[in-house]
Amino acid sequence: MQLELVSFKICPFVQRAVITLLYNDIPHTVTYIDLASPPDWFRTISPHGKVPVLKVDEQHVIFDSAIIDEFLNEISSGKLLPDDPLARAIDRSWIDFSTRLILDFSALIHATDAEQYHQRGKIVKSDFELLEQQLKQGPFxxxxxFSLVDIAYAPLFMRSTLLSMDxxxxxxxxxxxxxxxxxxxLTIPQLTSSVVSDFEAIFKAHLQQQAPFVAKHLKL
Ligand SMILES: N[C@@H](CCC(=O)N[C@@H](CS)C(=O)NCC(=O)O)C(=O)O
Known part of the structure; x- marks a missing residue:
């Protein structure tokens, strides 16, 4: 099986799949596309028009990061989700919530004026409040x-540490x-190495271009 991950360099959802591939030492290749102008073949393998997509072989393709992560876990260690059905379902619920948090945070970052910024900031705060209540003594x-839940939230934590945020x-x-x-x-090597080497520069350039209000606020 020669896995090929279709990626966009700053996508947090793709990053989840990369972490899971690295964590399990699964051989793979990565193909980067430009989401602003995706190649024709992409639409035929990605019904939602989104990355990540995992090409398993010439016939089989999987999409959606949570599903890709579960597949990668199942074909390798299998240790990244609990055995107990209830504990596993709870993990899946909080993986689902991480997607909401990433999208709410992305909406905040892309606010175009102060009013939107404050409104969206309240939503993100309430998301983090719920997450905090769910956390136990750690470290994971x-x-x-360590589990797929950690992997699901890690891309958000990585982005937030790159910016000096209030x-x-x-x-x-x-x-x-x-x-x-x-x-x-952020001390886990498979996590820090799960993005391209110029990730920080690309991410900041993206914010300067696509999120000028917040970029100015952050003095980027
Ligand atoms: N729920 C999906 C979300 C994937 C997603 O939103 N990917 C973004 C890039 S970060 C995308 O491909 N957007 C392109 C589009 O919406 O047209 C997953 O977890 O894989």
């Missing part, structure tokens, strides 16, 4: 066991368990 979401832009600063969790995750 499932205490001692509490309104990044309310997680106010939540000690979330802060400690993020700090732990």
């Amino acid at each position: 979401f499932n205490t001692e066991n 509490d309104e832009l990044y309310p997680a600063n106010q939540y000690p368990k979330t802060t400690a969790w993020a700090k732990t995750l």
Whole structure:
């Protein structure tokens, strides 16, 4: 099986799949596309028109990061989700919530004026408040066991550490368990190596171009 991951360099959802591939030592190749002008073949393999897409072989393609991650876990260690059905379902629920948090945070970053910025900031704060209440003593979401839930949130934590954000832009600063969790995750080598080497520059250039209000606020 020669896996090929179709990627966009700054996509947090693709990054989840990369972390899972690296964590499990799964051989793979990565093909980068430009989402602003995707190649014709992309539409035929990605019904939602989104990355990540995992080409498993000439006939089989999987899409959606949560589904790709579960597949990668199942063909390797299988240890990245709990055995107990209820615990596994709870993990899937919080993976689903991470997508909401990433999208709410992305909406905040792309606010075009102060009013939108404040409104969206309140939504992100309430998301982080819910997440904080869910966290136990750590170091991981499932205490001692690193899991797909950690992988699902890690891309957000990585992006937030690259920017000097105030509490309104990044309310997680106010939540000690979330802060400690993020700090732990960012020491994991498979996580820090899951983006391209010029990720920071590309990400900041993207914000300058697509999110000028927040870029100015961050003095980028
Ligand atoms: N739920 C999807 C979300 C994927 C997603 O939104 N990817 C973005 C890039 S970060 C995308 O491909 N957007 C292109 C579009 O919406 O046209 C997943 O987890 O894989």
